[in-house]
Amino acid sequence: MSAGFDLREQTAIVTGGARGIGKVTAARFAEAGATVFLVDADAEAVEAAAREVGAIARVADVTDTEQVEAVVAAAIEETGRIDVLFNNAGLLRDKVLWKISDEDWDLVVDVSLGGTFRFTRACVPHFRARGYGRVINVTSYTGLHGNIGQAAYGAAKAGVIGFTNTAAKELARFGVTVNAISPNAMTRMIESIPPAHREELEAQIPIGRWGEPGEIAGTVLFLASPEAAYITGTVLRVDGGIAI
Ligand SMILES: NC(=O)c1ccc[n+]([C@@H]2O[C@H](COP(=O)([O-])OP(=O)(O)OC[C@H]3O[C@@H](n4cnc5c(N)ncnc54)[C@H](O)[C@@H]3O)[C@@H](O)[C@H]2O)c1
Numbered sequence: 001m002s003a004g005f006d007l008r009e010q011t012a013i014v015t016g017g018a019r020g021i022g023k024v025t026a027a028r029f030a031e032a033g034a035t036v037f038l039v040d041a042d043a044e045a046v047e048a049a050a051r052e053v054g055a056i057a058r059v060a061d062v063t064d065t066e067q068v069e070a071v072v073a074a075a076i077e078e079t080g081r082i083d084v085l086f087n088n089a090g091l092l093r094d095k096v097l098w099k100i101s102d103e104d105w106d107l108v109v110d111v112s113l114g115g116t117f118r119f120t121r122a123c124v125p126h127f128r129a130r131g132y133g134r135v136i137n138v139t140s141y142t143g144l145h146g147n148i149g150q151a152a153y154g155a156a157k158a159g160v161i162g163f164t165n166t167a168a169k170e171l172a173r174f175g176v177t178v179n180a181i182s183p184n185a186m187t188r189m190i191e192s193i194p195p196a197h198r199e200e201l202e203a204q205i206p207i208g209r210w211g212e213p214g215e216i217a218g219t220v221l222f223l224a225s226p227e228a229a230y231i232t233g234t235v236l237r238v239d240g241g242i243a244i
């Protein structure tokens with residue numbers, strides 16, 4: 001069991017799980033006893049990651065409703081339940097706003113915000129029937145405060161907060177909590193930010209360094225656990241203080 005949180009006999013879905021925060025969190029869910037469905041659009045990487053962490057790989061694009069619904073149906077068919085949904089898939093297409101194409105705008109918003117909506121919507125009938133569910137979404141410093149070059153990403157991640165608040169209100173009556181984390185961790189996503197800008201951001205982190213994905217995973221595990229029953233509609237910053 002991991003950090004005292006018991007997910008034995010539970011089923012968790014983790015999107016964007018082929019690497020980074022999703023992969024490490026899936027490992028923690030599996031250590032806590034959950035059956036984990038690891039979802040990613042990157043087929044080769046998600047299959048390798050699932051083997052590594054002891055999860056079940058599902059290749060799916062979170063922007064595709066049919067693929068999303070197929071993952072949810074498979075999880076219910078194979079395990080009889082879904083307890084935890086970690087809506088973690090996201091990507092960057094950074095450019096100043098006057099250079100963002102319609103395609104990049106749509107993609108960034110549709111992965112982070114649309115994917116969160118689609119997976120949550122697909123799980124709701126099951127959560128309602130069972131009277132239980134834990135949904136953890138992922139917002140960002142950029143969603144809270146803005147960041148040069150990230151208008152689409154900031155809009156998507158601010159949208160995730162609005163979605164989280166409304167879903168928390170709508171689903172509380174069914175025993176479902178909906179929260180968001182705002183992480184800060186060295187992953188491929190952060191490595192893709194130009195070094196000069198990355199250093200500027202790092203200088204703003206009071207703890208003085210980027211987090212490790214494992215430092216984010218413990219918070220997600222807590223929010224996913226029965227221990228977090230009285231927390232809903234919260235944005236929990238796990239960011240070394242950058243958003244203070
Ligand atoms: N790393 C950070 O400091 C940080 C900060 C704020 C927010 N976030 C958010 O945390 C989440 C995880 O980020 P990360 O840093 O681990 O990034 P990452 O790039 O390492 O992992 C993101 C994963 O999402 C997958 N993905 C992208 N588009 C997809 C799609 N359409 N369908 C399915 N999977 C898709 C990618 O293949 C990848 O495996 C993202 O939502 C990101 O926006 C990260």
